[in-house]
Amino acid sequence: MREYLDGDRLHVVRGEGCWLEDGEGRRYLDGNASVWTNVHGHADRELDEALRDQLGRLAHATMLGLNHEVAARLAAELAGLTAGRLSRVFFSDCGAMAVEVAVKLSLQSWQLSGHGERRRIVAMAHGYHGDSFGTMALGGAQGFHARFEPWFYPVERMPAPVHVECAGLVGASDMTASLAWLDEYLAAHGAETACLVLEPSVQGAAGMRQQPPGFVAAVAERCRGAGVHLILDEIFVAFGRLGELLVSEAEGVKADFVCLAKGLTAGYLPLGATLTSERIFECFLGAQSEGRTFFHGQTFTGNPLAAAVALKNIEKLKRPGVLSGMRDRAWCLGAGLRGAFGDHPNVRGLRQRGFAACLDLGPADRERRWPVDLRAAHRICLEARRRGLILRALGDSIPVVPPPAISAAELDVLVFTLRDAIDAVAPTFSSELIPS
Ligand SMILES: Cc1ncc(COP(=O)(O)O)c(C=O)c1O
Numbered sequence: 001m002r003e004y005l006d007g008d009r010l011h012v013v014r015g016e017g018c019w020l021e022d023g024e025g026r027r028y029l030d031g032n033a034s035v036w037t038n039v040h041g042h043a044d045r046e047l048d049e050a051l052r053d054q055l056g057r058l059a060h061a062t063m064l065g066l067n068h069e070v071a072a073r074l075a076a077e078l079a080g081l082t083a084g085r086l087s088r089v090f091f092s093d094c095g096a097m098a099v100e101v102a103v104k105l106s107l108q109s110w111q112l113s114g115h116g117e118r119r120r121i122v123a124m125a126h127g128y129h130g131d132s133f134g135t136m137a138l139g140g141a142q143g144f145h146a147r148f149e150p151w152f153y154p155v156e157r158m159p160a161p162v163h164v165e166c167a168g169l170v171g172a173s174d175m176t177a178s179l180a181w182l183d184e185y186l187a188a189h190g191a192e193t194a195c196l197v198l199e200p201s202v203q204g205a206a207g208m209r210q211q212p213p214g215f216v217a218a219v220a221e222r223c224r225g226a227g228v229h230l231i232l233d234e235i236f237v238a239f240g241r242l243g244e245l246l247v248s249e250a251e252g253v254k255a256d257f258v259c260l261a262k263g264l265t266a267g268y269l270p271l272g273a274t275l276t277s278e279r280i281f282e283c284f285l286g287a288q289s290e291g292r293t294f295f296h297g298q299t300f301t302g303n304p305l306a307a308a309v310a311l312k313n314i315e316k317l318k319r320p321g322v323l324s325g326m327r328d329r330a331w332c333l334g335a336g337l338r339g340a341f342g343d344h345p346n347v348r349g350l351r352q353r354g355f356a357a358c359l360d361l362g363p364a365d366r367e368r369r370w371p372v373d374l375r376a377a378h379r380i381c382l383e384a385r386r387r388g389l390i391l392r393a394l395g396d397s398i399p400v401v402p403p404p405a406i407s408a409a410e411l412d413v414l415v416f417t418l419r420d421a422i423d424a425v426a427p428t429f430s431s432e433l434i435p436s
Contacts (some may be wrong), residue, residue, distance in 0.1 A: 003375070012387065014041025018406045020390065031384070031391040031402055031414050033355075037267030038403040039240050040316060047266055047312050054308035063091060063302040071302040074311050078260070078275055081246050081314075086258060086275035090294075091302030095235035095261035096130025098272035099197065101296055102257035103134065104274060105230045108193040109283040112292055119316050120157045120189055122196040124178075124227070128205030129197065129233050138197055141205055143395070156189075158182055158196070159204065161211045163351070175215045190226030195256075197231040200247050201353065204236040204239060207397045208332060208351045210357035213251075220253045229256040229280075235272075239263030240317055240404035242354035243327035256280065266313035267403070271306035326404040329411065330354045336415040337400065344419070346426045349397075357400040361422070368433035376429055386420035389414060 010028075014021040018041050020028045025372075030038060040047060054070060061068050067373065075089040086159040090101050110118040121138070128144070129135040136145040139154035161175040186193070200216040216232070223230040232255040237247045241263060244250040248258060258275040265271050286292040317323060334352045341347040341359060349360030361377050362369055370376040377393035384391050391398055402414060 003378075007382070010390075017041040017043075018403050020412055025197070026388070028385065028388050028390045029402070029410060029414055029417070031389050031400060031418075033167055033401050033403045034267055035236065036236055036241070036390070036401050037262045037265075039263045039266040039313060040405045041403055044266070046316060047268055047309055050308050050312035051268065051305060054305050058304045060300065060303055060305070062299070064297050068302075068304055070304045070307045074273075074302075075322065077311060077314055078273055082249060082258065082275060085254060085277065087278050088276050088281040088294070089257070090274045090276070091307075092272035092274070092296070092298050093270050093300045093303070094130070094260070094272050095103040096132040096135040096231075096272075097298060098259040098261050098274045099129040099138065099231070099233055100132060100134040101272070102231045102259050102276070103138070103195060103197065104296060105280060105294065106231065106257065108294060109229075109280050110194050112199055112283040116312040117192055118194040118228075120156060120193040121153075122158055122182075122193060124158050124198040124203070126161045126206035126209055127160075127197070127199060127204050127233075128203065129199075129235075141400045144205075153306070156185060156193075156196075158185070160206075160209060161215055163209065163349075173210050173212045173215075175212050175218065178215070179218055179222070182219065185206075186222055186228070188225040193226065193228045195229035196223050197233060199233045199236065200251070200253070201237055201242060202356045204356060204399070204401075205394070207360065207394055208353070208356045208399060210351055210353055216248065216251055216253045220255065224254075231255065231257040231259065233259045235259055235261045237354075237356070239266070239313065240276060240323065240326050241356060241401075243323055243330055243404075245314070245317055245323070264313070265306050265309045266311075266316075268309045269303070269306035270300075271310060272302065277374050311340065329406065329408055332408050333357060333400070333411050333415075336411055340415045340419045344422070346422055350399075354405075355404050358394075358397050359400065359418075360397045361426070362396060363426070363429065363433050365433065367436055369436045370429060371432060371434050374429060374432055376426070378423050380421050384418055387417050389417040389419065389421070 012020045013023050020030050078089050079087045123138045125140045127140045139402045159178050161173040161178050163173045220230050232248050261272040284292050345364035346361050348362045351358050377396050381391045381393045
């Protein structure tokens with residue numbers, strides 16, 4: 001906050017397409033899609049219209065014991081994305097809640113089906129699932145949450161696939177150690193384990209760490225073999241971010257729970273959804289005295305305005321050519337980043353899949369590093385901002401996560417503005433380097 005209070009403020013007053021505008025009329029390319037949420041751009045005419053139309057009818061009505069037409073339609077639409085396999089949807093109001101709901105449903109369903117011994121929870125190293133206590137405990141992002149660890153519930157930590165260095169940059173990733181750990185763990189504790197939680201394909205907050213093709217399917221197969229619920233947190237990767245509606249469906253993976261938020265409403269409004277199967281749902285049916293009730297009653301669960309925008313978002317994504325166009329432009333993003341940064345002296349790592357990319361930065365001298373208080377990557381982002389591009393640093397890394405609707409020409413602006421910002425600022429840090 002000190003840094004924020006002392007620095008130049010940017011107050012966004014307007015958005016249009018992939019651009020944001022401040023009070024003085026300066027325009028900025030939204031290079032982090034307003035924290036990884038925006039899909040079709042800002043002030044999208046059709047999304048705005050869907051919202052206005054819903055506003056004229058119903059802004060909010062509780063879903064505790066009631067229902068409304070727009071959430072019911074959205075639930076059916078979401079179930080359709082899994083070809084009806086995950087036919088039940090529990091709405092909440094953010095990503096963290098969507099994941100907490102999945103974990104609670106898993107634990108309670110085991111209790112209700114006479115398997116209360118299944119209490120263990122597995123999550124992946126470097127994972128990020130939100131900042132509530134339940135999701136901090138699941139996450140493996142030490143930098144964010146370590147100080148609260150004394151209050152966390154126990155979680156078994158599966159190693160994540162590791163990136164193998166390849167010409168110093170874009171490394172493929174290797175899943176051998178992760179799967180070996182999982183085999184050994186399940187052989188010893190599979191029967192006591194309730195669920196395994198992971199972000200499929202890309203771990204966003206970990207700096208776009210990638211998993212090799214087939215990894216999620218291999219984990220799913222092992223979970224199924226051991227009767228363990230698989231919970232996929234698609235909050236970051238779904239709805240066009242990786243060029244698909246759902247990554248798990250595109251990879252042919254059948255999870256027990258899929259968690260959605262962020263791009264679900266194309267970045268317009270807060271909404272979380274937890275998809276699950278009829279089998280899990282049926283565990284919760286019974287007489288009041290059996291105590292099967294699922295207690296998770298969020299005030300704004302399934303808000304109609306958010307649900308109306310989500311429906312329009314999915315309709316737009318399903319139109320012919322929309323997702324394939326996104327995949328083509330994501331390819332352009334990868335090519336542009338590799339071209340601009342493949343041999344850049346300050347770029348030590350570069351990972352990209354879909355519209356999820358990240359540059360790891362450092363001084364040209366590999367024996368040295370930037371001190372933490374230099375805030376080097378943050379200062380590079382401020383320089384990019386002065387040049388009309390909004391990005392947000394993660395330590396010494398800079399994620400590049402534009403709206404999937406971004407045009408090829410705008411991608412060029414993004415890549416070259418970022419390179420100019422690095423070139424303008426990084427050399428000025430040379431007197432402040434410390435040994436690695
Ligand atoms: C994979 C993943 N899960 C969960 C969350 C938490 O979502 P929310 O901030 O809506 O609680 C995030 C947020 O970045 C995320 O990237």
